Amino acid sequence: MALRKASQSSRAARTVHSLFAEAGSLPRRESLLGALAAGSPDTGPDTGGGIGDGFDTRPALARIQSAEATAEGVLFAIVPRIDPDLCSGCDACVRICPPEALTLIDTPGGLSAYHVDPESCDACGLCESVCEESAIRLETMALAPKDIPLQSWACRACGVAVHGPQAAAEGRAQDGLCRICARTGHHKKLFQVLS
Known part of the structure; x- marks a missing residue:
């Protein structure tokens, strides 16, 4: 670099x-x-x-x-880095980011993706603080990260449409549960009442 x-x-x-x-x-x-x-x-x-x-x-x-951030290989002072293996796809970081350095975009393939714009980041640290999974960290003097594609599915317990990074979401999508139902286990109790 x-x-x-x-x-x-x-x-x-x-x-x-x-x-x-x-x-x-x-x-x-x-x-x-x-x-x-x-x-x-x-x-x-x-x-x-x-x-x-x-x-x-x-x-x-x-x-x-x-001034010239369009070139490949440019180092940025502060870069929010999302770890797709830890990210639950809750979008809390996207909603709380004041300068909109973290955004949810639609890719040309029709999928959603997390996009990081390090040029807009003011290093406030709110994204890092709000992340329950500790999936975001602020790196100094780093390259801009690539977009993180998201996989979507409907939770089999509560029916809510959810998404998560493809790397980690494949396991969760196979379970068919959103992050809240997977954590609380309420779907197991409801199943016992209905059967």
Whole structure:
């Protein structure tokens, strides 16, 4: 994994050069770190007023990386990584992610998949905290992960349509149970009452 090389004419190079030029005119060396942390007026959209007005408030490294993030092999500062073997497919991470770095997408094959956009991740850690299965971890300086295809089925106990990563869902789909029915065992009690 090699770090990508930015050309002098790229937006990322211009951003870095403008931050260094701005810091050179300030009296102390620490001002460079302040400029990198706060952002630069010409690199991001106006926030609409208040603290940091006119500044992009994302961390400088993420801003610089996002300038040319379309290339293969690009390292990102923070990457949410989902372990398909542990994931239950509950979608809690997708629902709680404020910058929508974790999303549920439809693939060209008609299946659903988890998509991770590390460029949008602000490293808040909510996805990691909400995951009951500990299937998500935040990695630093990592490549963007591939989409995780999901398999769908209907729970044979409660009838709810559920999905999960194909790697782990095959075993659960054979059981025919959703994650809640598999964990609680209520379907066994109901079966005993009905028989």
